[in-house]
Amino acid sequence: VYKQWIPNTNFENASNWDKDRIPCANDVVLFKSNQEISVFVQSTHSLTDMYLPLNGEFIMAPGAGFAAFDGSWHPGCDTGSAVSFTDAEKYKWHDPALWHAATSLEDLDQRKYIFAVDEERVPCQYDDVIFQPETSFRVNIDSSERMIHLRSISIMGQKFTSDAALAEYMQRSSAKLQFHGNGTFQVTNARCPDKSGCECGNAGEHRQICAALLGDSGTRCPVLVCKDPFQPVGHCCEICGATISLEYTPGFDMRQYQNRILHTFLSLPKYAGVQMAISKVRKPQTSRNSVPLIQIVLMDDKMGSQTGTNAEQLAEDIMRDIAEHGDSFGIVTGTVQVATGSNSSGQ
Amino acid sequence: SDEQPRMTSERGNLVFHTGSTKNIEFRTGSQGKIKINEDDLAELFSQIRKNKDEILEVKRSIGVLQNVSNQITLINSKIVSL
């Protein structure tokens, strides 16, 4: 899976400025003196005054730069004010909300993102991580496990598939502005060697991932309308919908089975509003001698009493398919858990 | 506009353009240096000025020598013509 980092620290990104706009020529542009930041500049900006941080960099794309302000009028820039670059320290590697995931680079480009449980929205050990070319960024890689395992990592158009090359890059001053925190990357250039799938490997970071997602001030999961919502393995909050847990044999082929569900069921118009996440997980409560299982999480876009009913239907379809053909896919048994609006307190 | 002094990236080169009448200025504090790769620009500039001063001095010395030389030439020609 490809995971692409979403936030950037580009000069032209209005959301990076406290006034939610790119500074005007007559503004005073402020970077805090202790702000450690890498800023990609895509075009030329006229400026009156700009305070630079004590440690930072401005990377200039072709044609980008800075010019003196000639005093002429610019549309929408009547009165100059102080415009500050916002704090970029807050962006955490382990925040699931800051990543896009897709199964191919083309899908990433076309914004065809995949759905996953929260732990797996953060890069997994066999994922390719992409920081988009022509963007600067700053990411906190504090990690309770200290080591972040990846297949590869691409930074400003340069792809790193070996620890040696990446370690060399991480010594550069740019890298020190892009990454901060105690984590270290290990890139293997290896794909998941098991056709039945591989665990993501982020279970040890579960607390950190959920803290980043929900905010440090404790649990702020959304209020759910279904009765007996449940929490899929690797997810931070309880959900309405369905999960199927599969026991499998060594013959199970994750990719093949995933394609079967996609083509046989999910492509049906009636399931257009259903999202599916499928992955190999290990139940945390049975941590000793626990065996991995295949978890399928299904959520739909139905509201009120209909919440989860579409997901439930799909789960039933999948279970029927397993009863008929499960052997041929290497599936031993499947168990379903469902929470819908229609079974909520008998309304 | 293009006439404003500016710093821009051109095909990977970093270019400082002054406008036709405007300046680009680099100002350090009293103890700051302007360095070009490993060279301290202030030292190079003081060497330029020192060279200029020494050339002046050298020219004065040469002027004196030319006077002496002219006088001696004159005396010699007189002696020779004795």
Added chain:
Amino acid sequence: SDEQPRMTSERGNLVFHTGSTKNIEFRTGSQGKIKINEDDLAELFSQIRKNKDEILEVKRSIGVLQNVSNQITLINSKIVSL
């Protein structure tokens, strides 16, 4: 990539970098100047050339003086030997 020019701040020092084969260029307009603290870069550079030219001129003068000096030395030695 690495080849893009950067302006960086390193503990308060302002550093302009380019990639390994790229240039930093200063281009002045007809009346625009590049000033480094109080110095005009173009003037200092024209002083370098002026120094170079004056050194050439000085060397020519010295050459002439050496010739004259040699001739006088010769004449003197003849006179002394009379």
Added chain:
Amino acid sequence: SDEQPRMTSERGNLVFHTGSTKNIEFRTGSQGKIKINEDDLAELFSQIRKNKDEILEVKRSIGVLQNVSNQITLINSKIVSL
């Protein structure tokens, strides 16, 4: 604070400032040049050093000439006093 590097416009001029003890540095890669209009700064710098060396050489020549000149003056004065 005062020590932050700054980029400002002053009456249309573009000014780069650093704090009182901070430097402004220009760094190119091994094959990059610093160019001032059409001039290569490295060449200008080597010309400064060359000028300095040539001035030293010129001063030596002048020293020699001054010695010769003094001696001749002495001889001449003797001859004239004959």
